[in-house]
Amino acid sequence: MSPEVADIGVYCCHLPLGTLGGMLETVELRKSFGRPVLDGVSLAVRPGEVFGFVGANGAGKTTTMRIVMGVLTPDGGEVRWQGEPLDFAARRTFGYLPEERGLYQKMRVAEQITYFGRLHGLTPQAAARATGALVERLGLAERANETVQALSLGNQQRVQLAVALVHDPAVLVLDEPFSGLDPLAVDALGEVLRERARGGVPVIFSSHQLELVERLCDSVGIIANGRIVAGGTVDELRAGGRTLTEIFRQAAMGEAAK
Amino acid sequence: MNALLLVARREIVAQVRTRAFAIGLAVMVLLVGGATFAPKLFGGPDSYALGTVGTSALQIQDAKWTTYRDEASATKALKDGDVDAVIAGKKVLSNGELDPKLDALLQSANAQAQIKAAGLTITPLNVVSVGPGADAEHTRRGLAFIVVLVLFMLIISTPMMVAMGVVEEKGSRIVEILFTTVRPWQLLGGKILGLGAVGLINLAGVIAAGLVAATASGLAADLPPGLAGIVAGVVVWFILGYTFFAALAAALGSLVSRQEEVGNALAPMTTLIVVAYGVAFYALGDPGSTVARVVSLLPPFSAIVMPVRTAAADVALWEVAVSGVLLLAAVAGIVLLGARIYERAVLRTGARVRIGDVLKSS
Ligand SMILES: Nc1ncnc2c1ncn2[C@@H]1O[C@H](COP(=O)(O)OP(=O)(O)O)[C@@H](O)[C@H]1O
Numbered sequence: 344m345s346p347e348v349a350d351i352g353v354y355c356c357h358l359p360l361g362t363l364g365g366m367l368e369t370v371e372l373r374k375s376f377g378r379p380v381l382d383g384v385s386l387a388v389r390p391g392e393v394f395g396f397v398g399a400n401g402a403g404k405t406t407t408m409r410i411v412m413g414v415l416t417p418d419g420g421e422v423r424w425q426g427e428p429l430d431f432a433a434r435r436t437f438g439y440l441p442e443e444r445g446l447y448q449k450m451r452v453a454e455q456i457t458y459f460g461r462l463h464g465l466t467p468q469a470a471a472r473a474t475g476a477l478v479e480r481l482g483l484a485e486r487a488n489e490t491v492q493a494l495s496l497g498n499q500q501r502v503q504l505a506v507a508l509v510h511d512p513a514v515l516v517l518d519e520p521f522s523g524l525d526p527l528a529v530d531a532l533g534e535v536l537r538e539r540a541r542g543g544v545p546v547i548f549s550s551h552q553l554e555l556v557e558r559l560c561d562s563v564g565i566i567a568n569g570r571i572v573a574g575g576t577v578d579e580l581r582a583g584g585r586t587l588t589e590i591f592r593q594a595a596m597g598e599a600a601k
Numbered sequence: 602m603n604a605l606l607l608v609a610r611r612e613i614v615a616q617v618r619t620r621a622f623a624i625g626l627a628v629m630v631l632l633v634g635g636a637t638f639a640p641k642l643f644g645g646p647d648s649y650a651l652g653t654v655g656t657s658a659l660q661i662q663d664a665k666w667t668t669y670r671d672e673a674s675a676t677k678a679l680k681d682g683d684v685d686a687v688i689a690g691k692k693v694l695s696n697g698e699l700d701p702k703l704d705a706l707l708q709s710a711n712a713q714a715q716i717k718a719a720g721l722t723i724t725p726l727n728v729v730s731v732g733p734g735a736d737a738e739h740t741r742r743g744l745a746f747i748v749v750l751v752l753f754m755l756i757i758s759t760p761m762m763v764a765m766g767v768v769e770e771k772g773s774r775i776v777e778i779l780f781t782t783v784r785p786w787q788l789l790g791g792k793i794l795g796l797g798a799v800g801l802i803n804l805a806g807v808i809a810a811g812l813v814a815a816t817a818s819g820l821a822a823d824l825p826p827g828l829a830g831i832v833a834g835v836v837v838w839f840i841l842g843y844t845f846f847a848a849l850a851a852a853l854g855s856l857v858s859r860q861e862e863v864g865n866a867l868a869p870m871t872t873l874i875v876v877a878y879g880v881a882f883y884a885l886g887d888p889g890s891t892v893a894r895v896v897s898l899l900p901p902f903s904a905i906v907m908p909v910r911t912a913a914a915d916v917a918l919w920e921v922a923v924s925g926v927l928l929l930a931a932v933a934g935i936v937l938l939g940a941r942i943y944e945r946a947v948l949r950t951g952a953r954v955r956i957g958d959v960l961k962s963s
């Protein structure tokens with residue numbers, strides 16, 4: 344066995360062969376809004392891995408994710424998927440939960456989820472099936488025929504998540520998916536993410552809740568002032584005997600001191 | 602189904618379900634149906650109710666005759682309005698002044714009856730019109746007026762819906778998700794197509810209401826012979842005009858992020874439409890004037906003024922053709938420009954985006 348194959352085997356021994364190399368990477372992303380906001384952000388999310396993207400407010404998490412999803416174009420660097428530069432056709436297979444939630448307020452819950460499924464290329468039958476399953480899974484079954492505006496914010500958030508999941512995405516990019524959720528909903532969402540990752544999907548989400556990240560993630564990237572200041576698997580980071588919170592605080596302070 | 606058609610279908614379903622759509626359609630149908638039917642209500646009657654006392658009825662087309670026993674009962678019927686005039690021997694009884702048209706009819710019928718009784722036959726003069734009758738002319742102007750009104754309402758309100766939809770998606774950031782799976786031109790094209798279909802549903806409803814009311818009121822007989830052509834023309838001009846203003850509305854709408862700002866952002870578009878409307882009104886009174894002729898060639902005003910001119914009077918084919926080609930070119934231009942502005946502005950939330958900035962940045 345050649346060394347490279349053995350190397351890949353370490354990451355994805357539990358995955359079917361077809362998903363080998365299904366890795367999402369950002370390479371030296373740069374972006375400036377008048378002043379530099381991203382200063383060479385490189386990340387790698389392996390298939391089947393839940394990746395926690397951590398950083399203070401304004402550190403550059405949302406900007407990075409928007410570049411990954413093609414909402415923003417980087418000034419430099421690129422996003423790679425399966426070793427190739429990410430293009431529109433490949434990105435259509437991704438699922439995205441933007442930081443600022445957006446749904447058609449006057450559209451009914453199930454219709455909305457189905458609509459996004461269709462836009463992602465599902466047949467009417469497949470979209471209806473996926474919608475039914477998600478509505479059930481996310482506890483929205485009784486609300487399926489109500490308009491979005493009639494739902495509580497927590498339930499709107501579930502609909503938003505369903506929209507991101509309906510087409511069975513090959514990659515999940517979730518910007519602060521846990522904000523505004525009650526503890527039960529947090530657990531449920533965490534379970535959904537782990538389940539998708541078990542299916543071989545790279546999952547990246549941003550969060551401030553460090554203990555949550557520690558509990559849920561395989562790997563973590565800490566960003567401060569547009570630079571990745573620490574990263575690795577949760578076990579690696581903790582090997583020094585420090586908690587994620589301590590590492591985070593130190594990284595943030597180190598940046599501030601510069 | 603392709604993404605553009607999916608978007609279009611969503612727009613149609615979303616609009617048709619709203620109460621505003623039902624109310625808007627009902628109001629326009631009532632307005633147009635009413636305007637078409639009104640001449641029947643306010644104009645003179647088509648047939649007369651006549652009576653006789655002791656004489657025989659005269660030869661008058663479409664008249665309904667009643668025989669009264671004596672003048673007293675005839676007078677009562679006149680006062681009750683059951684009958685327009687009663688012939689009693691050599692007298693004609695009427696309630697107040699006799700309708701001059703009826704007077705002439707009665708006199709001439711009486712004259713004919715006496716001539717016939719004398720054993721003579723006369724050949725009545727046959728009127729052959731070499732121009733449109735006054736009634737037809739009148740009706741045609743009325744038709745053109747309705748066309749102005751309907752086009753004005755639809756061409757201002759439908760692009761407004763496009764702009765509101767654009768701002769809804771921009772302000773709520775749905776575009777961020779949408780653009781990961783549909784291209785900007787698919788989203789914009791689907792929206793313009795879908796809402797255009799909604800506009801056409803409205804237009805079809807209005808045309809149907811107009812035709813039904815015209816048939817019911819007997820007005821249809823006075824409608825110009827090329828009516829089908831005029832109606833088809835109105836539909837084509839509407840499609841062109843709508844596409845022009847919808848692309849403009851989408852571009853202007855994409856500059857702002859909140860519904861409250863839409864009206865303001867659309868001011869340039871509404872101004873254009875109001876100017877076109879003003880000229881169209883003028884063209885109604887004088888469809889052959891130089892102003893009307895020139896403006897009916899000029900896009901985008903031609904989208905409203907030309908159909909009004911064709912409804913109000915006969916227009917040379919070459920003028921229609923030139924106007925159509927110019928408008929089509931303008932539509933193509935504005936769609937390309939509008940899509941460019943939209944694509945660049947719709948992801949820039951926050952403060953109002955300036956058109957200059959959008960066009961400068963590449
Ligand atoms: N469209 C924009 N225009 C100007 N500055 C922006 C824009 N988007 C983000 N920024 C700035 O970039 C920085 C990083 O923002 P963001 O990526 O949203 O951070 P995070 O998601 O980590 O909180 C912030 O200082 C923010 O003010």
Ligand SMILES: [Mg+2]
Pocket residue numbers: 404405406442
């Ligand atoms: Mg953020």
